Amino acid sequence: MESTVSVSKGVFLFPNGFQNSKTLSKKKTNLLFCKLFQEECWYLTYRKNWEAIKTKLNELNQRSYSVLLNDIVNYIKQFYGSEEAFMLEGIIPSATLLTGVSQPDHVSQFDALINIIKDEISPHVAIVNSQDSLSLKHIVENMVWQLIGNDLKNDEECDVLSTKHKLKKSQCTMKTLKTWYHSKYTNESTNKKKKSISTKTLVIVIPDFESFNCHLLQDFVMIISSYISSLPIVLVFGVATSVSALHKSFPYEVSSKLLIKVFHSHSSAVYMNQVLEDIFLTHTVPFHLSGKAFELLTDVFLFYDFSVKGLVQSIKYCMMDHFYGDNTKVLCCKREDLEEAILNLSPNDLESIRQLKSFRPYLEKQDCRTKISLFEDDQYFRDALYKELMKLHDYLYSFYLCVKLLSTLIKDIPNNLLGKTVREVYTKCATECITDTPSFKECMQLLSFQSQIKIVDTITGALKLLNSHLQSVSPIKPLQATPKKNNNNTDKVFAHRELGESFAKTVRVHLMTFLRQLENANTEASISTAMDTDTNDNVENVPGSRYKLKEKLLKATRVEKIQSEFEMIRCRFISYLEEMFAKGLQPPHTQTFHEIMFFSDISNVKKHIVGAPRGALHTALSDPAHYLQCSCCRLPSPESVAGTLPDVCLAYKLHRECGKHINLYDWLQAFAAVVKPGENDEQRHHDPIIQSRFTRAVAELQFLGFIKSSKRKTDHVMRLTW
Amino acid sequence: MDEIYSKVVCRENQLNDLFNLFGDDNEPLPCSIFISGSMATGKTLCLQTVLNYLSYKHVFVDCIECYSSKIMFENILSALNDEDEDVKCENFMDFINCLNRLQNNYEPIVIVFDRVERLRNMDQNLLPVLLKLREFCKLNICTILVTHLIFENFNFKFGVREPIKLYFPNYNKEELFRIIFLYQKSFVQHLLNHFDIEDETTELIEKPELFANFLNAFLSVFYRPCRDLIELKHMARLNFIKYCEPIIKGEIQSNDLTKLWRHISPILKTSLELLYLRISDMRQFKPSPGKENSESLYAKEFCLEKTLKDELSSTKTFAQSFELPYFAKYLLIAAYLASYNPPKEDKRLFMKNHGKQRKQMRQIKAKAKINEKLSTQLGPKVFTLDRLLAIFYAILEDKIGLTSNLLAQIATLVELKLIAGSKEIDLDTAKYKCIVGYDFISAIAQTVGFNIRKYLYDFI
Ligand SMILES: Nc1ncnc2c1ncn2[C@@H]1O[C@H](COP(=O)(O)OP(=O)(O)OP(=O)(O)O)[C@@H](O)[C@H]1O
């Protein structure tokens, strides 16, 4: 949320009325944003959209983690369970979770893990991060503190006595843990022997194994192992690379104290595809990314960090950029809310919608009278807008459907050019009219070479997808039953719908007929081939002559032609596909008012998402007017210098002309010459003001990492950049 | 007494020594004892049984845990104190005072410091003082130091009071056999816990001869690579299950030794490769009585074991076992090149127009190089961030900006322990080192279709 107009990139501290209590300060932050934006309807729409996405994301996370987490939980459960297993002396059961290299994503995963452990196994969970584990002491104290501390908090109400022993962190040793645990569980179980309270496992989670100093961890494991006979402890390691990391950093002496079970989590690329396909590449979310923007974000993911969280945050940023301060974006909402949103638009907003680029082609298609009324009559324009936006929704519906259909159809084609995942196909479809491209044609051709079984398979797959797509949309249906004001209007709108749900339904009907036909054709064709092979065999039995052979070959070619029943249908099928995709896969930027729902301003966002600190620094120093926007620093060319520039910039520019070693005296003189061009040489660099300004500029450059003092030559500094 | 000797086998000499040292109630204890011996040679076990048998007051202190001497002192004191109360003890003086306050009529007290080598780098004086603890207090106290190292490794200063030394040698094959055989019951129990077996077969399996046979076979394979009792016990436990499997299924008679041997020997050989890895193959759930079920489980498990083994044994699969982002791969390659190429050759390797010079250089170098060790086989050299980035941009085809994301990747690589260095990126001082091997890097390079040999000085 850019509530400041910032000149440079940086972190801005919002005075949010910080208070000591954490909950209070949180409320305050919320209040601040509420105060700032709450009346703005674009903000409300934004928030609504984002909330929707967030809940979906959470659901998805839950679904994708649950299997893995349950496995881990079951694994942990089996130790120290009812039948007091055969444990070997001093061996710690441990689970190793291979998490993949994107570390930002791990946090949520481990949070989920801890929650599920708390629910299902035991309340005693400690999470030991590498940041706060500088020494063994820290690790142990931290762990014990968490294990005991959490418990104290729970007990606070019922157990006044225990809270009287306020625990100091320095008192948290393994011994304290042991006595605490025994007083808690052995006493209890002797008291309530009949209830047979099973003792609770202590789970210690180490989420970032690689970042630990391995000697510390070794010692830690050794300590734990000497307590394992009296404390039921299970370790959970999060390893980003692979199991060998564990073996590499533990010598045998330590690893012999562990029993390791490995769990693999999803690869992050798979996870990203899932997130994108299920959440962002659907018609259900009103906010969409244009092909270019989408490509940028996925590239950042694939090339740089593999972080799904980062990806989602970038999308969020795009959303903020999309909505920020623009009331027309209120229209970027669900179908149901559209009508109301349009009614609430002010004439100004309408005017800015008329300015949209994609309105132009639409206008040109209309006759004179409508043109005028579109401009003059706000009500008329509203109606038209509504109609067009409904069309846009329909378009989106069928567009995503087609994207998904296309990607399932070509999924199995060897070396296809459109890509294997929905996301790749989407990027292609959203940037250009895919049906015109050679790669699409090639794909269709390859599709037309598929065998009967294969093609039947792909069609069934596509049908399955279609059905689920149709099902998912049904809850939205009631909108047709809630006509509010322009009742007749909606009817009209739905009357000439050629895309959208009805499109999906016709596609389904067609696919089903094709499927049936192809299946039937399949059997017929095989019969005919069987007959042919029969005759062929006969021919072969006859002693061969050249003539016969020729005849056979001829026959074979004719057989091909006879067989073409199946092929004919296949051919028809392919051309149907081509036709259908041509209709459904028009790129978004051809649609009227696509700007409202599609975000395409990447150049602006790119700077923020893919930050280039050095580049920014360079521009700031060589062309300060770019950021300062003052008239005094305007330069005729980026290389030129002027006395009005800030001192650092000046020093920076001058130093760029030097070699590896810079003589400070020369530099000072050059500096003085620019700052005070009038005076004579001798005097100006004796001026203490100039000298101190220069010294400060040099110090700043050193701080920024451009130069460094050199030991080899006195009065010289070294350049560090080129 | 006999009970002890049957519980702790093959350690008669050491047990006798200990008994002699602690011997009679009315004699004072020796001042200090130093016990050394490698892992799992029964040091702790012997001490524990002897002390328990004599029912002396004693404490075991694990020195790893004592990251501050305060913890050590408090642990000792609270264990010696009969009453349950919090002891506070900041330093050695306090400790002595507290000890002297203990009410006991010159009853023997033994303090065992396990893994005492840890105390060497704590406080200079601590160990010598512990060695003559008795001189500081009026107690019949004995300190026992237990360690893997020999006495000379402690570099005690001249004049320290020399403790009595005991040495626990490693076990030989027969001794290992006897010791593991002691645990036959628990092995069988473990097996029975995991399978539902009919009574007759249970009887068969419980026969000690069967286990003895298995153990012979097992040790004949494992004794050579591994002498460690704990690991042997662990591996034996895993393999005993497999040994008994055909008997449970009724495929092999329990007395058909040759068949059993033929069955187990390949299994032992494969599990030899899992030695020391400690990857659990424990079933998550007890297999149901149905035989097919457990069979399929085994098949699956075997596959899993195999892949795991592969993954662990070769660095190549290690490299493929996890994904790195595209540029991170290139950064890693660049780091490797920077580590293993001499900096002065950079120009030649990475500039496009180096043609002629290269030939001459080659001829001159050719002779010298034969003697020279391959620098890929010498360790990695340190390089600066500048050089890393320069090489990175030289080997990368597409032009990309130097973005913060890119710089963050370097930190990630450091975090993943693929590059050694500081996590902060600092133009001036940052020095890095690539710490992955050639196999690893060539596997990575393969995934991005980059020919790394072309750029390695050694291979030109
Ligand atoms: N002589 C023996 N008889 C029976 N069991 C033995 C014998 N020696 C070792 N063991 C078994 O091996 C295990 C490890 O022995 P112990 O803990 O005494 O070794 P250690 O020498 O103290 O090893 P570390 O130096 O690692 O502490 C014991 O728990 C015991 O089960």
Ligand SMILES: [Mg+2]
């Ligand atoms: Mg020991």
